[in-house]
Structure formats: C-alpha cells, structure tokens
Amino acid sequence: MKQSINQSLTKDNKNTGLIQKSPQRGDLGGLKLLRLFCIAAAILISFQNNAQIVISEILASNKNSIKDQFGQNSDWIELYNNSTTTINLLNWTLTDDSTQPNKWGFPSVNLAPGQYMIVFASDNNIKEPLPYLHTNFKLTASGEYLALYNNSGILVSGIIPGFPQQYEDVSYCLVDGEYIYINTPTPWAANSAELYILPPYFSTQRGLFSAPFQLSLTCPTTSTTIKYTTNGSAPNLLNGTDYQAPLTIESTKVIRAVSILNNSLSVSATNTYIFPDQVLQQPDVLPMYPTKWGTGVIADYGMDPEICNNPKNSNNIVSSFSQLPIISLVSKPSNFFSDENNDSTGGIYVYTTNNWERAASVEIFGSGNADNLQINCGVQLQGGQSRLPSNSPKHSFRLVFKPKYGPAKMEYPLFPAHADATSKFNTIHIKAGYNNTWFHSNGDQRKGAQYIRDVWAKNTLHKMGHVSVNTRYAHLFINGLYWGLFNLSERIDKEFMETYFxxxxxxxxxxxxxxxxxxxxxxxxxxxxxxxxxxxxxxxxxxxxxxxxxxxxxxxxxxxxxxxxxxxxxxxxxxxxxxxxxxxxxxxxxxxxxxxxxxxxxxxxxxxxxxxxxxxxxxxxxxxxxxxxxxxxxxxxxxxxxxxxxxxxxxxxxxxxxTPDSIIADWEKFAREIQPAVFAESARWGDYRRDVRQSSSALLYTEDIWQTEKKRLIETYFPIRSGILINQFKAANMYPNIEAPLFNSYGGTVSNTFKLGMSAAEGTIYYSLKGDPRQTGSSIAADTYAYNTPITISDNLVTVRARAKSGNIWSAVTEATFSNDILQSLELNRQNTPQLYNYPNPVRDFTTIECNLPESGNVQILVLSMQGSVIETINLGYHISGNFKYRYNASNLKNGVYIYQIQCGIHKLNSKMTVIK
Incomplete structure (x- = not known):
C-alpha cells in the first residue's frame, strides 16, 4: 500500500500541461545535457533499478502543484524506498553539485518500504520541524546535476550528468527504469507513464534581426516529428509542413511549431522574427489577406512610403522597435479577417460588434531584451464606438487566459515601472486609442493626437493617492504585420479589485x-x-x-x-x-x-x-x-x-x-518615451483619412504635427489651466474666495532651528499641530492657535495644518509635515533600508510593506515613532527568504511620519511611512 510522510501538506494539482514561456536561446544547454544523459542512459537505468532509495520524481518549475508549509510553490524532489527494509536517512545527502556530495544532509527520519518522501528544493535549509524538509539549494529549470548519497558517502541515486530543461508543472520522473516527462506530477504516488511531449526547441529566439539566419527546430522527446506553419495558424496533424532541415529566416516571419508522437500533439510554440528594415516596406496589398474588412471598408495594411522613404523618419521607426516592448499577436488569418458571418469561424476584425473570441498566441519581447514571453491565449476585440469600422480602422484587443488555450493566468511582470502592480493576470487589454488620434473622422481630434491623454489620467489618479489602472506603451504586430503604437492596460473587474483591495x-x-x-x-x-x-x-x-x-x-x-x-x-x-x-x-x-x-x-x-x-x-x-x-x-x-x-x-x-510644473514634467516624460514610436504610428496610420477612408481637410499626419500639439499643451494649456479651473469653481460657489495660507516651506527634513512662517491675503490664520484647525460645524477646534509669529519646529515630527478665517468663512487647508532625521540618532541598522518600502506612501488606511528577506526565520514588524518609541509590534511567524509582503492597517495611526522595522534573524530593515488622512 502506498504511504506518505508528507501527507499533511497542501496538494493542489491544477496542472494544465501547458507552458507559458518558450525555451530561451540559452536552453540549448538543456539539449546538451539531454544528449549526455542519453549516452549514460543504460548505466543510469541499471543503477536506479538496483538502488535501495531512488530519486523517483522532480518538479523544477512548480506553479500549480503542491505547496510547502509556507503556502509557497517550491520546487520538489521525491524519494522512494525501493527496498524491503526501513532506512533511516540520518547523514544521507542530496546535492546539485557533483563536487560537493554532502551539500545538504538529512536529519534522522525513517523511510519505510514502498514509502515516498517529498523534499522541497527551496534553498531554505529546513530540517526541523519534520516532516517539512527543505534543501539548501534550488533546482534550476534549465537543467543541472542531482544526486543522492548514503551515509557512507556512496552515490545511490542520481540524474547524471544532469536533468535536461524542465517545464512549468511538468514533472521529470522515473518510469520503468528511465526518466521521462509526464503531464501531471504525482507527488507521494506511483509515477504515471503518461508521457509529456515536449514542444519544439527553437535554436534562435524571437527578436529583431538585420541579417538572415538558419533556424533549427528540435525536440528531445524521442521518436517525435515536428510540424510548423508560417501563416499564423496553429500546426496540427492536418495543418503545417513537416520539418526536415533548418529554415532560412531572411524576412519577418512567424513560426509556430508542434511536436507529434503517436498522433498526439505537444503544446504549440511560437516565435516571431522581425526585420525592422523590411517593416518599412510593408505593402498595402498582401497575399491571402482580404482587400476589404467586411462590406465597404477598405483594408489598410501598408506603411506609407512618404514617411518611410525619409531617412529621419525611417531611422526613428527602426530604433523605436528596440525602445518599446513588442507585442506579437498571432492567430489563423481568418480568425481576424474572415468575412464569414459565423460565430465560430468569422473574423473578429470584420464582425467587430460581436464579442467573438479566437485562439491565439501572444509574445512580448524587445525593450532592451528585458522582456521575453510567449503564452497561448484567447483574443477578442475591445472597445465601444472604436469597434465600428466606419469610426476607426485600428481596433483594441483583449487577451484572455483560460485553460482551454493555455495557462489560466499569465504570470509575468508586465508593468515593471509600477512597484505596486501585480504580475498575475487573467486578462489584459491592448488599447489602440480612438479619440484624439490621427485616424479619427473628426479633423480637430486628428490635430489633437498625442497618444498620452488616457495614460496620463490613469497615472495622475495614482499620484493623487489612489489605486489606478497600470499601463505600458508597446508596438503591436499581428501575424508579423506592424499594426501601430498601442498601450497595454489592466481591466477593471472583480479580479482587479481583489488584487488591489x-x-x-x-x-x-x-x-x-x-x-x-x-x-x-x-x-x-x-x-x-x-x-x-x-x-x-x-x-x-x-x-x-x-x-x-x-x-x-x-x-x-x-x-x-x-x-x-x-x-x-x-x-x-x-x-x-x-x-x-x-x-x-x-x-x-x-x-x-x-x-x-x-x-x-x-x-x-x-x-x-x-x-x-x-x-x-x-x-x-x-x-x-x-x-x-x-x-x-x-x-x-x-x-x-x-x-x-x-x-x-x-x-x-x-x-x-x-500644478503646471508637475503636469509638464509628466507629459514630457511620456512624450520622450513614445516619440520614436510616433514616427512608426505616422507611417502606419497617418495617411488613413487622406488616402484610404478619405475625410475633408485630412492631412498626412506626422511627428511634426504631434510636436505642434505637444507644444500647445506645454506652452499655452498647462501653465494656465489650473488657475482657470480654480476660478471656475469660485464662480460656481464651489471653492472659497478666501485664499489658503502660504508657508515658507512645505515640509521635509529641517533643522532644530527652523522657523515656519505663514501668510494670508485676508483673515486670521489658525493652525494646529494635532489636526484640523476647523472643527466640524465650522467652529475653531481644540489645540488650535492664531498665528502671529513664525513657529519653531521643535518636535522630531510634526504635521502643521493651517486655514485662514474671515468671519464665518474658512479657507482650504494648507498642510506640511516636517521631521528631524531621527533615524540618524536611532541605533538601527540602516544599511538595508533601500530593500524595504511600502505603497501607497503616504498612507491613509492600508499600505503594503514589501522587502526581500535576506534569510528565512521568524519575522517581526515594529512600528516606531520618530522618537524611537515602539507603537506596535506584529509577530508574523516563520517566513522563507526572498520576497515578503504584508498588508499593514495604519488606520489607528495619527497623521505623521513613522519608522517601521522588519526584523528577521540577525537582520533589521528600516524605512519610513507617512500617514495622512
């Protein structure tokens, strides 16, 4: 009967058998390991069959399999007692280094005949309490040495010279004396013979290219054949070309490939290869693509030669492809452009008002090689009026992640510039923009194109202190065709709310x-x-x-x-x-x-x-x-x-x-980010209303016109809009006519001799160091003083609030928080402070404290006043090293600046947070 030492651990097998990321170029190392492994296979098989205890299964890329005692999906190693006697593992060792056989030693624990044991390879080095054992190393998904030695230092089981490339939620296990990949991991259980067919390896990964190259496709699963396509459709038994020899890639191409064994298919893998110089020559008419999108809507695929033949423009276009991430959306062409009015086969770009969904692949790459992702998903059109072909030729998309296509969620740091952004998504929007774009039917809106407005608004709401949708600019390619400048955006739905609230x-x-x-x-x-x-x-x-x-x-x-x-x-x-x-x-x-x-x-x-x-x-x-x-x-x-x-x-x-300075700085930042891509957008869509779907007074819209609108905003809009808006509110009796007090400083670290000065155009200034000078109902609050002379900031931390009062009319509040740098005098270890931060900061109610724990251990959070006195102690128990997050409730703290300290083992991490309510 099968037994389990670790049966109390959470078993959460939700494996889909699908992978997110295609193998990297460096994954060829896995192939080399595999070839070496095959050479040693006969010796290894005999070796494992005769061993008393064997490494029976490993999972080196655990996303949805079992969790450890900390709720983490750590990689794991399964051992099996193949003998007829109970064996005590004291001083037995596991290692991932052939030169260090005793890298991690077992405590005294028995493994009975026919019994399985799971050891988590988490690098946490936990031997107590049993039975949750953790090695002091992790498994490398790209492949490495792994061996088990007995207490005499004799090698008894191993995957030698090393296991090959591993895949998400696909285990590598011993079946009939040899190691194979299987679809569904089987911790604490006999291994299944359900073979996992590996997707093909691509010898060269997706990216930007300037010269032809040879592309090889290989599959380490024995006896497989490979089929590939170049038109965006998914290869299968009846679709695609049999791979026979390396392919010459000399122009922009999308290659999709599957491995086939006994009429069973692997997951499809997709790589897009873009030649920017050839994108400049993208034609208006394409073989196998319709000349109309539905009835009467002229299809537009081309890059405008008037733009691309200008060296200034072409140089900026080519360079822009390496400055923003590239989104490559790939699917059967008819999934986009079929004119068949059928909810299963019709094209979503033709029947735009239907909420049809089609299988697709999406890749994200480029931006200085910081991005590299491929995931199979579903794709829909997104938007309202922008869906109508008469309104816009450039539509927005929504990606959906479902088990029927691939992983149920995309796990990827899609918004690296936003520290508080999630990395798990069940859907993402690829937004084209509609209003104030060059392809809009209205001439004034075409002249107003900036492609910044919506991104700026979302970013500004975040700066105001609120949860807001994260965005990121990107180039979009559809089946290798350049489609323009887009921005990636989260979707506001229940998953979004759970993630951030x-x-x-x-x-x-x-x-x-x-x-x-x-x-x-x-x-x-x-x-x-x-x-x-x-x-x-x-x-x-x-x-x-x-x-x-x-x-x-x-x-x-x-x-x-x-x-x-x-x-x-x-x-x-x-x-x-x-x-x-x-x-x-x-x-x-x-x-x-x-x-x-x-x-x-x-x-x-x-x-x-x-x-x-x-x-x-x-x-x-x-x-x-x-x-x-x-x-x-x-x-x-x-x-x-x-x-x-x-x-x-x-x-x-x-x-x-x-304020003008703040807005102009933000606008300039976004403008710098997208300016080279504006040349590409101009080449793709700048001629649409002049040449394709003609509108009166339409121009060839160029980067120069974009610069003109940017100049108008920066020189004539932003400098005066704040004042105009305030006057509009005053005229509507929505803002007091009495001006708020002015300070000679608006917060920060000051010396003990600093004196805060205030002034007001009219009325008496009332200030408080303990809250609002105005009490509910408009009377003067307790602990409030009439201002006469500059005040000395003597406390280590103080928030000053002041209002002007004339008769019964109060001004808006002016507030500022001042502190002496008390951290300098506190006996706290500050060297690790940059690793610790919280967001949002300033805090109103809740904030997320995040850091990288330098070691595993019991975690304690201290919240201290700026004088160093402990206000709150939070004991959080044992946590493993690495990323740590805690959602802290600051609702009981008064306004001010606080120190918070995370203690773990010998380490102390410190930072500040400001509470403003």
Whole structure:
C-alpha cells in the first residue's frame, strides 16, 4: 500500500500541461545535457533499478502543484524506498553539485518500504520541524546535476550528468527504469507513464534581426516529428509542413511549431522574427489577406512610403522597435479577417460588434531584451464606438487566459515601472486609442493626437493617492504585420479589485459606462444613488453614506457606500481635463459587497477627450444617476464641500500633481518615451483619412504635427489651466474666495532651528499641530492657535495644518509635515533600508510593506515613532527568504511620519511611512 510522510501538506494539482514561456536561446544547454544523459542512459537505468532509495520524481518549475508549509510553490524532489527494509536517512545527502556530495544532509527520519518522501528544493535549509524538509539549494529549470548519497558517502541515486530543461508543472520522473516527462506530477504516488511531449526547441529566439539566419527546430522527446506553419495558424496533424532541415529566416516571419508522437500533439510554440528594415516596406496589398474588412471598408495594411522613404523618419521607426516592448499577436488569418458571418469561424476584425473570441498566441519581447514571453491565449476585440469600422480602422484587443488555450493566468511582470502592480493576470487589454488620434473622422481630434491623454489620467489618479489602472506603451504586430503604437492596460473587474483591495473576487460589484454590471450586481449602487437623490445636506445623511453616525464615529450597522476622497480626486481630475466624453460612459467603479466597510472607488478609463480647449468649463455637469450627480448633491453638504476645497488646494497649489510644473514634467516624460514610436504610428496610420477612408481637410499626419500639439499643451494649456479651473469653481460657489495660507516651506527634513512662517491675503490664520484647525460645524477646534509669529519646529515630527478665517468663512487647508532625521540618532541598522518600502506612501488606511528577506526565520514588524518609541509590534511567524509582503492597517495611526522595522534573524530593515488622512 502506498504511504506518505508528507501527507499533511497542501496538494493542489491544477496542472494544465501547458507552458507559458518558450525555451530561451540559452536552453540549448538543456539539449546538451539531454544528449549526455542519453549516452549514460543504460548505466543510469541499471543503477536506479538496483538502488535501495531512488530519486523517483522532480518538479523544477512548480506553479500549480503542491505547496510547502509556507503556502509557497517550491520546487520538489521525491524519494522512494525501493527496498524491503526501513532506512533511516540520518547523514544521507542530496546535492546539485557533483563536487560537493554532502551539500545538504538529512536529519534522522525513517523511510519505510514502498514509502515516498517529498523534499522541497527551496534553498531554505529546513530540517526541523519534520516532516517539512527543505534543501539548501534550488533546482534550476534549465537543467543541472542531482544526486543522492548514503551515509557512507556512496552515490545511490542520481540524474547524471544532469536533468535536461524542465517545464512549468511538468514533472521529470522515473518510469520503468528511465526518466521521462509526464503531464501531471504525482507527488507521494506511483509515477504515471503518461508521457509529456515536449514542444519544439527553437535554436534562435524571437527578436529583431538585420541579417538572415538558419533556424533549427528540435525536440528531445524521442521518436517525435515536428510540424510548423508560417501563416499564423496553429500546426496540427492536418495543418503545417513537416520539418526536415533548418529554415532560412531572411524576412519577418512567424513560426509556430508542434511536436507529434503517436498522433498526439505537444503544446504549440511560437516565435516571431522581425526585420525592422523590411517593416518599412510593408505593402498595402498582401497575399491571402482580404482587400476589404467586411462590406465597404477598405483594408489598410501598408506603411506609407512618404514617411518611410525619409531617412529621419525611417531611422526613428527602426530604433523605436528596440525602445518599446513588442507585442506579437498571432492567430489563423481568418480568425481576424474572415468575412464569414459565423460565430465560430468569422473574423473578429470584420464582425467587430460581436464579442467573438479566437485562439491565439501572444509574445512580448524587445525593450532592451528585458522582456521575453510567449503564452497561448484567447483574443477578442475591445472597445465601444472604436469597434465600428466606419469610426476607426485600428481596433483594441483583449487577451484572455483560460485553460482551454493555455495557462489560466499569465504570470509575468508586465508593468515593471509600477512597484505596486501585480504580475498575475487573467486578462489584459491592448488599447489602440480612438479619440484624439490621427485616424479619427473628426479633423480637430486628428490635430489633437498625442497618444498620452488616457495614460496620463490613469497615472495622475495614482499620484493623487489612489489605486489606478497600470499601463505600458508597446508596438503591436499581428501575424508579423506592424499594426501601430498601442498601450497595454489592466481591466477593471472583480479580479482587479481583489488584487488591489483584498478579499475575494466573488464579493465585488464592478459597474461601468451606462451603469452596466461587469461583476456582482447593482443593489449597492442603486441604494447609494437613492440616498444621494433623497438629499445629503445634513451631516446625519452624509455620514450615513460613509457608514458613520451623525457625530462622525463608525457605525458597523451602516454599510459604507462612498470613499469621499477618491470621489473628489476623480472628479477634480476629470474637471481639470474638461472631459468631453464622460460621465455617462468611460468610467468604472468597484466596491466590496459582503464586508461593506469600503465604499465605491472610481477609476479613470478611456480618458481621451481631455485637455482640448483650455477655457472649457464642466464644473456644473450633473448627469442623473451618474457620478457627477453624486458629486453635485454632496456639494450641498458643508463638510463634503470643505473636504473638496482641501483636496483641490492639495492638487492645484504649491507642488500638487495638477500644478503646471508637475503636469509638464509628466507629459514630457511620456512624450520622450513614445516619440520614436510616433514616427512608426505616422507611417502606419497617418495617411488613413487622406488616402484610404478619405475625410475633408485630412492631412498626412506626422511627428511634426504631434510636436505642434505637444507644444500647445506645454506652452499655452498647462501653465494656465489650473488657475482657470480654480476660478471656475469660485464662480460656481464651489471653492472659497478666501485664499489658503502660504508657508515658507512645505515640509521635509529641517533643522532644530527652523522657523515656519505663514501668510494670508485676508483673515486670521489658525493652525494646529494635532489636526484640523476647523472643527466640524465650522467652529475653531481644540489645540488650535492664531498665528502671529513664525513657529519653531521643535518636535522630531510634526504635521502643521493651517486655514485662514474671515468671519464665518474658512479657507482650504494648507498642510506640511516636517521631521528631524531621527533615524540618524536611532541605533538601527540602516544599511538595508533601500530593500524595504511600502505603497501607497503616504498612507491613509492600508499600505503594503514589501522587502526581500535576506534569510528565512521568524519575522517581526515594529512600528516606531520618530522618537524611537515602539507603537506596535506584529509577530508574523516563520517566513522563507526572498520576497515578503504584508498588508499593514495604519488606520489607528495619527497623521505623521513613522519608522517601521522588519526584523528577521540577525537582520533589521528600516524605512519610513507617512500617514495622512
């Protein structure tokens, strides 16, 4: 009977038998190991059969198999007692180094006849408590030596000279005396003979090329044949060419290949090879591709010679392909362009209004070789009006990751510039843009093309302190054809909400556009709208929307419908840009439904019709049932109105993220990132409205025109828009006419002799070091002082808040946090501080603390005041070395700056966080 030492460990076998990443060029080392392995096979088979204990199975790329005691998918090694006696493993050793046989030794543990044992190869070196053993090395998926020695130092089992390349959730196990790949790992169980057919190896990986090369396809699974295609379709038994000899790759090509054994197929592997100089010659008419996309819509595939024949343009186009990541979307051409009106076979680029989904492969590569991914997935069209061929020839796509195509999630650091971005996705948008683009039917919008507006809005909402959609610019190729400049974007749905707000995805309501349900239901939304429409002028009604009593204290019996700071900042962002295509669509909001202690959060989405006319005024916009009605009703409440004034002052004054200097810096950053790609976009789509689907007054849109619009924004829009918006709010009686106080410094580290000066154009300045000078109801709060002379910052940490008051009218608040660098005097180890950070920072309620633990051990978090006194101690138990995350609840901390320290073993990591509520 089969027995298990580690049976209490979580067994979570969700393997699909599919891989995410195609082998790298360096994976040829795995082939060399395999050839050596084959030479030694006869000796090895005999050796394993005669061993008392054998290495019976390994999993060197564990994503969805069993988890260790820490909930981690560590790699693992399975041992099996092949003898008739119980063997104690004390002083037996495992090693991945042929020169170091005793690299990791077993504790005293018995392995009975016919019994299996799992040892996790995690590099954590854990021998106690039993039975969760961990070696002091990890397994290398590209292949390496692995051996087991007995307590006399004699080699008893091994994969020698080394196991070959390993694949995600595909185990390498001993069956009938030889090691084979199998689809489904079998920890603590007899190994299956279900052979895993390896996908073909490509001798050269995807990328950019300037010279022809020979491409070899090989498969280490014996007795297999290989079929490949070059038209984007997936090869199978009936489709494709038999591989016989190396292929000459001398022009842009997409190669898809499968291994075949006994009429069974491997997963398809795809590699795209792009020759940038040839992309410049991409023609308007292509063999096997239709000349029309549906009825009356002229197909457009070409790069414009007027652009590409200019050396300045062509040089920028070619260089741009190595400066942004490349997305290669590959599928059977008919999946995109078939004119057959059939939900199974019709083309998604022809029947654009249908939500059809087709099997595809997507690759991400380039950007300085930092990216390299291939994954099989589904593809749909994405968007609203932009789907219509009469409106736009350049459509957006949505990638979906499902077991029917490949992995259920894409695990990849898609947004490396965003520290708080997830690396696990079940869907991704590839956004083309629609409004203010060169292919729009409206001439003014064509002239306004920047390809930055929506990305800027999402980034700015994040800078304002909120969760926002992460984006990244990229070039898109479809079946090797250049398709233009796009941006990758997360999708706002229940998975997005769970990722960034916690809880369970099944508990979220997500609403968008025309009050459509993405996930969950409309119950809470409708209740919130009804409450707002009933009136929220008095504090009892307003606070109830926030889950509070009339005095502002929490009431757990009241659900929380609103996050007022998020709502206000979202409104300010859209009012600043004077969004012309909102709020009855192009928005999204999400809320956790079950716990009910967080209100709806609003997110920027398709924010393309902004920053057009600098004088446009939409501050009184009021759409029944939508976010602007919520806002306008709430503005009748004095407390909300004052909070709005405070947030407006925070963002549009001093160094706020909507001040001219801040916006111009951000805009310039995005412009620098995409400028070379703008030349490529011009060549691909800049002539569309002039030459293909002709519009009156259409031009050949070029990088020069893009620069003209950029100059208009930077020189004539951003410098004055903040002031115009403030005056619009004042004219609508939405912002106080009395100006907030000015400080001579707006925070940071100061000396003990620093004196803070304040001034105001009118009224008396009231300030507090303990909160808001204004008390609810407009009276002066306790611990508030009238300002007369500059004040000395004597505390190690202090947040100063000040308002001007004239009669019964209060200004918005001015605030700044000052600190002495007390960390210099605290006896703390600061050398590892850069490894520790938290986000968001400043913190309002929750923040994620993240670091790389230098060793495994018991983890303790200390939260300290700037004076060094311990405020809170959090014991988190044992954690393995490497990436560590903890979601910290800062809701009990007062405004200010705090030190937090992570202790693990002999190591102490320190950093600061600022709490502002």
């Amino acid at each position: 916690g809880g369970s995805e099944s508990n979220y309501d997500v609403i968008k556009d025309y009050i459509e349900v993405v996930d969950g239901n409309l119950s809470a939304w409708n209740e919130m709208i009804a409450a707002v429409q009933a009136g929220v002028e008095n504090n009892a009604d307003y606070y109830r929307l926030l889950g509070k009593n009339p005095d502002g204290t929490d009431n757990l019996a009241y659900p929380v419908y609103l996050e007022p700071v998020n709502l206000i900042d979202y409104i300010i962002l859209n009012f600043y840009g004077a969004n012309q295509d909102w709020d009855q669509h192009n928005w999204a909001a999400g809320r956790e439904r079950v716990d009910g202690r967080k209100g709806f959060n609003f997110f920027a989405w398709d924010t393309e019709r902004i920053l057009e006319n600098v004088n446009t005024n939409i501050v009184t916009k009021n759409s029944t049932g939508y976010v602007t009605e919520i806002f306008q009703k709430l503005m009748k409440n004095p407390e909300f109105k004052m909070l709005f004034a405070d947030r407006l002052h925070k963002h549009l004054y001093t160094n706020g993220c909507l």
